[in-house]
Amino acid sequence: MISYKEILKTEQKKYINQWKNNAQYYYNKGYYDWMHSHISKFKVILEVGCGNGLSTLTLLKNGHQVIVIDENIECLKQTKALLKNNNYDAKIIKREGTFKEDSKGYEYNYLKIKNSIEKNQILLIQGDVLDDNNLEAWLSNINIDCVLCWLIGTHGARNLNKRISERNMQTATDYRLVVETNACNMCNKILKPGAYLHLVDRGQNPNTQEDTNFYLQQYNQQISLTSLELEEIDFKSFEPYVNDGMTLIGNVDNKIVNNTQDAAFISALFRKL
Numbered sequence: 001m002i003s004y005k006e007i008l009k010t011e012q013k014k015y016i017n018q019w020k021n022n023a024q025y026y027y028n029k030g031y032y033d034w035m036h037s038h039i040s041k042f043k044v045i046l047e048v049g050c051g052n053g054l055s056t057l058t059l060l061k062n063g064h065q066v067i068v069i070d071e072n073i074e075c076l077k078q079t080k081a082l083l084k085n086n087n088y089d090a091k092i093i094k095r096e097g098t099f100k101e102d103s104k105g106y107e108y109n110y111l112k113i114k115n116s117i118e119k120n121q122i123l124l125i126q127g128d129v130l131d132d133n134n135l136e137a138w139l140s141n142i143n144i145d146c147v148l149c150w151l152i153g154t155h156g157a158r159n160l161n162k163r164i165s166e167r168n169m170q171t172a173t174d175y176r177l178v179v180e181t182n183a184c185n186m187c188n189k190i191l192k193p194g195a196y197l198h199l200v201d202r203g204q205n206p207n208t209q210e211d212t213n214f215y216l217q218q219y220n221q222q223i224s225l226t227s228l229e230l231e232e233i234d235f236k237s238f239e240p241y242v243n244d245g246m247t248l249i250g251n252v253d254n255k256i257v258n259n260t261q262d263a264a265f266i267s268a269l270f271r272k273l
């Protein structure tokens with residue numbers, strides 16, 4: 001019988017090998033530059049989810065210090081390689097603890113992070129913002145100016161993790177919303193007052209003031225139990241990359257948008273009070 005560990009590895013690789021095509025397309029179209037334009041004034045950035053590293057590269061080329069957290073070790077490896085090709089030396093921090101599996105799925109725990117961070121060091125940390133107690137403790141001791149969570153998505157074996165499947169997320173859009181809400185809660189705990197969280201998701205252009213109000217309402221609801229404040233919201237029309245079945249355009253209210261002409265990136269910037 002194939003072990004869950006093997007399935008996880010296969011799915012993690014499959015995911016990043018598909019996503020890198022989307023990311024390259026977004027990079028070539030300048031969409032990462034648009035995302036970056038909202039956070040250019042911040043120095044130390046924590047990036048949640050690096051994909052194959054093109055977003056990370058955009059940040060480094062613009063002079064930021066970057067710490068990355070990613071659940072998918074294959075994403076961290078591809079990011080390290082891409083950065084190396086661009087003359088940036090990054091260090092992967094592997095935190096694989098015990099891996100137990102039975103017929104219902106697997107359980108996993110992440111080890112404590114022992115590293116301290118040196119000036120301008122690029123750390124790529126294995127970790128999961130949905131299920132990682134040791135991560136928040138470590139992050140609380142670091143002066144982060146802005147946390148980024150851009151274009152969250154995940155691989156096909158995510159639901160085999162028992163602590164993920166018990167949350168009962170049915171769609172890719174559910175998953176993104178849960179990760180983003182968790183990022184809000186995590187930032188509420190780890191950020192110093194005056195620091196920021198930047199979310200970028202895929203959705204739909206607002207055609208009326210009512211549509212815009214809808215987005216504002218959704219974001220304000222997402223941060224309602226935190227000391228974060230929504231400072232700015234912005235939209236950018238984009239042409240989805242449709243060749244590999246990973247367009248994943250969803251709306252904030254969980255509706256799948258079929259009309260790709262209306263597709264927009266949504267940028268939301270929150271300040272910790």
Ligand SMILES: C[S@@+](CC[C@H](N)C(=O)[O-])C[C@H]1O[C@@H](n2cnc3c(N)ncnc32)[C@H](O)[C@@H]1O
Pocket residue numbers: 019023048049050051052053054055069070071072075127128129130149150151152153154179
């Ligand atoms: C679609 S990629 C986007 C990557 C990058 N932000 C970009 O814009 O190119 C989503 C990334 O989020 C990571 N991710 C998804 N869920 C996560 C979680 N719970 N904790 C940490 N990383 C996560 C995935 O492994 C993947 O690298």
